[in-house]
Amino acid sequence: MQERELEDFYQLNSSYYLKIQERPPKSNLIDFLFYFFVLILVVLGIKLTIFDYNFFKSISEGNYYYNILFFPPRGNIFTSDGKVIAQNIPSFDLVIDLVLMRKDKNLFNQTIEFLEKVEIVPNVITKEKIEEELTKKNQILIRNIDQATGIVIKNRDLPSLIVVDSFQRFYPYGEVFSHLLGYPSFEKNLRGVSGLERTYDDYLVGEIGFKKYLRDARGIILKEVEKKEALEGKNLITTIDFKLQSLVFEKMKENLEKLNLKKAAALFVDDQGKILAMASFPSFDNNIFTKVILSKEEKEKIKKILEDKNSVLLNRVISGLYAPGSIVKPVVAIAGLENKKITPQEEIYSPGYLRVQNPYTKEVFLFKDWKVHGWTNLFKAIRDSVNVYFYTLGERIGYETLMNYYEKLDFTKLSNIDIFGEKEGILKRKEKYFLGDIYNISIGQGEIAITPLRMALLAQALGLNKILKPYLVEKIIDSNGKVVFENKPQVIKENIFQQEELRIVQKAMNEMATFGFGGLFKDLPLKVAGKTGTPEVGNNVFNGIFIGYFPYEKPKYFFVMLVEEAPLFSITASRILHDILKDGIEMGIFKDL
Structure with missing residues (x-):
């Protein structure tokens, strides 16, 4: 039975294979097309890689x-x-x-x-x-x-x-x-x-x-x-107060134009070291320096700024160096009191000059006062800025001690205010000095020069008995309002003077602002303490300076106003300051008074 089944199977399959073999042969057309296409690709590849290589290399190298x-x-x-x-x-x-x-x-x-x-x-x-x-x-x-x-x-x-x-x-x-x-x-x-x-x-x-x-x-x-x-x-x-800055600039410009004066500097700083206003004259429009393409008029304007003998681009507040003149007299007075060289009520006679004879050449020098003052005590000396009083007091104190007091006030150091361009002060201590040198430094002249910024910090020292680091930027924030940097008040020096002697000089400075030079500040609804200075910078050419603070009882605001080459006795600097304070108080600029 099994043999029969196998025989049938082989017969069936044999007939199947025979049928397959009997089918007609497959066409060669498809094979031909396939091999022809491959041949074209090979020829093109040879052409591109060998014959056209330099052409396509130049094209690809042109891309950049x-x-x-x-x-x-x-x-x-x-x-x-x-x-x-x-x-x-x-x-x-x-x-x-x-x-x-x-x-x-x-x-x-x-x-x-x-x-x-x-x-x-x-x-x-x-x-x-x-x-x-x-x-x-x-x-x-x-x-x-x-x-x-x-x-x-x-x-x-x-x-x-x-x-x-x-x-x-x-x-x-x-x-x-x-x-x-x-x-x-x-x-x-x-x-x-x-x-x-x-x-x-x-x-x-x-x-x-x-x-x-x-x-x-x-x-x-x-x-x-x-x-x-x-x-x-x-x-x-x-830290700048917009209203105060605008007011300071406006009053300075107005007064300078009236007197045909060109150069001046002003600064307001508070009891935390914040700079509230800073102005320097002559000024300029800084927009002109941000342009690339300039008109003929704009080019002329830039040329005029750069060539102006008045140094328009100079920020006089931080880069101008000036003899401080009589604004150092309160310091000399404190030195005299602390070193027991004077009492507040002791009087010194001022005939309008001091005569000094050179011991070697017998040559006589006159150290002048600005007028005959007669008998003068400390309060009158500061109020009326009596040179002979301070010549005499300086001689008693001595050259080295005076220089030590100025150095204690950092006259030769940078304040490290956060603006580019601050200059160090000049205070040359001589190994060999003469009586005339003592007289000069006793009234803030000779080889001494400081910036208006340092003058304002002197006012701060006289008002607070300390010096704070001044700063202009309170904080820095990113686009999301996050604070990434913040300045904080920083005391640089404190307890500079003995408090009792300082109070005496503060009282004298208040009398100076209230009664000195016609009582310019007595019409204000607050008390001011201050000191004028008129250092001579040429033949009958003077700079007018006024430093001070207010309120007198609780100092909060400190200032300096400096006007270059002002007419003698014009009290230009004091007058500008008076106008700023008067209008500023009325405008509500000065808070917590």
């Missing part, structure tokens, strides 16, 4: 990577009461593609011709400079192109010129805050070069963003390769 930088807006700067005093307005940055220009002479000529038309060449960059950079760099960046010029460049649509959205620094109050703020320079890629713009540049500048592109030989962007977003700068909150 290109970075476009995106500069973030600088941080804004605010006054303590929220006014924006430094901000940004829209502008453009211009990128000149040197890769395309060195490949295409015609494009180079077109680009230069157009840049001359929009006055970028030669006003901002010369043709020679572009030619010089042509083989060294891939691009030239020009920042702060104004909007009108940027739009014209965009519409011209030259592949060698790329216009990028950017910003321009803008100061809405111009000359009122110019020395305080400073400005960034386009020549330094809009980094701060003076004022707070320089001191806090690393906070203000933000982080640069970029896009990296692959471009072909024609300048067409093939793809974006890499990208980083720009991060805007951080904001400064200053």
Whole structure:
């Protein structure tokens, strides 16, 4: 049975295989097409890799990577009461593609011709400079192109010129805050070069963003390769009181113009070291230094500023060095009291001069007073600024002791205020000195010079018996409002003088402000303590200085006003201060009085 079944199976399968073999053979057309297509690919591959290699190599080498930088807006700067005093307005940055220009002479000529038309060449960059950079760099960046010029460049649509959205620094109050703020320079890629713009540049500048592109030989962007977003700068909150700063500037300008005077400096600082107002004359509009393309008038204005013999850009408050003159007399009085060289009621006679004879040559020198004062005690000496009294007292105290008191007040040191440009004072201690040297330093003349800032800190020392570190920026905040830095009051020195002797001199300073020189401050609803100074700086040429503080009973505000080359006896500095205090009190600027 099994053998029969196997036989049937083989018969069935044999017939199946026979049927397969009997089918017609497959067509060769498909095989032919397949092998023909493979042959074409091989031929093309040989052509591309061998015969056309140089052609495609030149094309690929024409592609290049290109970075476009995106500069973030600088941080804004605010006054303590929220006014924006430094901000940004829209502008453009211009990128000149040197890769395309060195490949295409015609494009180079077109680009230069157009840049001359929009006055970028030669006003901002010369043709020679572009030619010089042509083989060294891939691009030239020009920042702060104004909007009108940027739009014209965009519409011209030259592949060698790329216009990028950017910003321009803008100061809405111009000359009122110019020395305080400073400005960034386009020549330094809009980094701060003076004022707070320089001191806090690393906070203000933000982080640069970029896009990296692959471009072909024609300048067409093939793809974006890499990208980083720009991060805007951080904001400064200053200690400056907007109303007080504006008032100080207005009153100084008004009075200086009346007397045809040009140079002056003023500062207000409080009992925490916060600078409330800072002004320097002559002033300038710092907006002019943020522009790239300037009109003829603007170029002339900049030239005038730079060449002005009055040193317009100098911040006199922190960089001007002046003989302090009679404002040091309260210090000399304290030294006399503490060293038991005088009592408040002891009188010294002033005939209007002191006569001193050189012991070697017998030559006679006259050390003058500004008038005959007669018998004078300490209160009258400070009130009427009696030179002969302080010549005599200085001689009793001695040269070395006087110099020690001035050094104790840090006359030769920086205050380390947070603004660029502060100068150290000058106080030359002589190994060999003469009586005339003692007389000079007793009235703040000779080889002694300090800044108006240091003069204001002298007023602070006389009012509080301590010196605090002055500062202009209260805090720094990021774009989310987070505080990233904050200044705190810092006492540099305290207990400088013995308290009992200091009180006597403070009383004399109050009498000076109330009754001295016609009682200029007695009409105010508060008591002021102060001291004038009129150091001679040339033949009958004097600087007028007034330092002081208020309220007299509980000192909170300290000030200095300095007017260069003021008429003798004009009390210009005191008069300006009086007007500021009078209006400031009425405006409610001075709080907690």
